[in-house]
Amino acid sequence: MGFFLWLEQTWLAEWVRSSTTGYPTMITSHAIGMAVMVGLAVLLALRVLGVFRELPLPALQRYLGLAWAGFGLNFLSGVGLFVAQATMYVTDATFLIKIALVFLGAAATGALQGQLAKEGGATNPAPSGGMRATAALSIVFWIGAIITGRLIAYV
């Protein structure tokens, strides 16, 4: 617990907790980053599963760089929110499940990106069973992360 107590004493934690602008800046950046990452990642996964077939898969892949930029914003602002109340979050089961789902979602989207890259940009590749499974899991993880993230305030 000493480490998490120390985190709460840092200038970043102090700024997020006590200033007028700290917490609103972090919570807004966190939502913007989430929308960009989850929105693009889930649409890509749905396309792999066979929805919006008119949209070429390589076209959607081109938005993944933007998706990861969104994830970076979401992650950094998440660190800011975490350190502000580190000792509370680290013992909160709902938060821990949410964080696990976020990292599983990022891992699944990253894995799907790797599987798609191996297709070499074929205009309409027929996704393998493995790719479909990764896509479906990524959707479950991201939606689960959003729901458990909301539940932190209630459970």
Next chain:
Amino acid sequence: MDAVYDWITSTPISGFVLGYAWAWPTLESLHFIGLCFLIGALLIMDLRLIGFQRVIPLRAVHSLMPVAIVAFAVNLVTGVLFVFGDPHLYFVNPAFQLKMLFVLLAGLNFLLYYVKVEPKLATLGPNDATPPLAKAVGVASLAFWFLVLSYGRLLPYLGTGGG
């Protein structure tokens, strides 16, 4: 204004939103999932409209329009339910007022797209550059919707609304 509050809080909808412990977090989850789909679909469509990713055929990105419309509908319904659940929190809140202003502007911008831009796109080849008005509408769309998202998230932290 008190009459509006009294009417809203007397409706069964208000009773439903406040009457079950699971209602508010469920609506919030749906609202957040909806905003992800809306922003994701808009990024793909508007960035193409602005002129990025021209290798993607215009008609192909257009296939995401139903996603944006359904996502907006989900967020409109869940958003109205929030207002019915706690009208005092929302109407007097400056973040809520700004959010609604930008929803309205985004709607007018969509109307401009539908009337002035979309008909022109039909005459373009799949990978052609888009006209200046299309680019402007795409920039405005992203700006308005990210402001809607930001003011929505800031709602509990700005202004004097009770909570």
